Amino acid sequence: MQQRILITGASQGIGRALAIFYAERGGYVLLAARNEKALSELSSELQAKGHSCDYTVCDVASMDAMQAAVNFMVNKAGGIDIAILNAGVGGHHRFDVSNSESVKTIFAVNIFGLIHGFDAIVPVMMKQGYGKIAGVSSLADARGFPGSGPYCASKAAATHLLEAARLELKAYGIDVITIRPGFVRTNMTAKNTFHMPLLMDPPRSADIIARGIDKGKKRIYFPMPMAVVSGIAKALPDAIYEFIAGFQNGNFINRLKNKP
Template identity: 35%
Template structure:
């Protein structure tokens, strides 16, 4: 396929990982469909990059509202065509205390954004990709999906659901030429993580993450933890005996945070 003809559709594109991925795809000669709640900010940022007007477009959507995602997808199909890659990146990290009744609403928001939002992002493109016979769906999960961490019951559960949903889709769509890639970022330097007051091992620049994510998507890998050092950590966590994990997790301070990517 000639440079400049390939198209990527990215949600949560107005900051952090989404913005870095958009810039990486543009640098590789792709066209980009940028989906964000803050459309004016997104357009201002894109124009400041000096990108050719024919290489990008911005669509407004809140992934918690499926109708807005569907409208953005249809607008993309009509004006730019069917994407080759769809990246469901929009998400939030919110601490949850399940002893508090009011945090049930927080939990619902987490699930609506991270899980239903991912499904709503993929849904409009699955049948068209099937008919075309190829495409890549990318779910941005987290290393938090591996084990449940104190203070983050909702976020860990939501990102674990992302991993399982992508795995399910991978099996369902394999015979249709559609690949499903699951990315599990560790600590990435974004507006979301800059407010953290605790140590963040192997902190990575968003641009470096985007480089590695771009390569993983291009190769259609099934699962990739970025950076690799966090991959080692997640492997250890995955196989750690429950009694040992419970002892370590139980000693951790209960932290509550609220950040939207």
């Protein structure tokens, strides 16, 4: 039977690469995001190659829009086998500058987008008695990294939400998968001015994610060396982490200078 896959944030980056992967593998893919032009171009490109897909314009920050995307998928394909809740926004933030509006957007998309996805998809999968929901968090969920506090906080929240959902929904035959990528070369990371170790191209990340889902993994994190670094950062005693992170951010020098 043809696999039916819903992907949010499919207009570019990791989501786009996942859409291409699943469509080329013979699945029916529903592409969801806000950028209609990008979605329609990708959808036409895939359909021209004989692949099976549709797109729907959807702002995941809106429950109504998320519900409409899920309804579209159910009407068109009869159900959902895999939902990849990938839509996300990044952004650099400093606490010495007012930034509550952009922080609201980060949480509206990275957290409420995820929750809206669950609210709309879980009833469909409960009825089916099976299904997989994969949520894209990040290896940045490990600590509050200077300059990315709200993003890290949103991803830490996402990782916890996904873990709780995995435990609760298992009884209904629904598998919840936590995806924690390291650095992937997309528009999100194009803005970064710092060195990004082991930066990966989106098709490679899509391959790792899709194969992990196929294997029934509960947690998919990559690349492994960055996952180890993230694990170490999380396990470090607070004082040591703060010393290292403060040093990398230049704060250590400032602190030394300001020392009475």
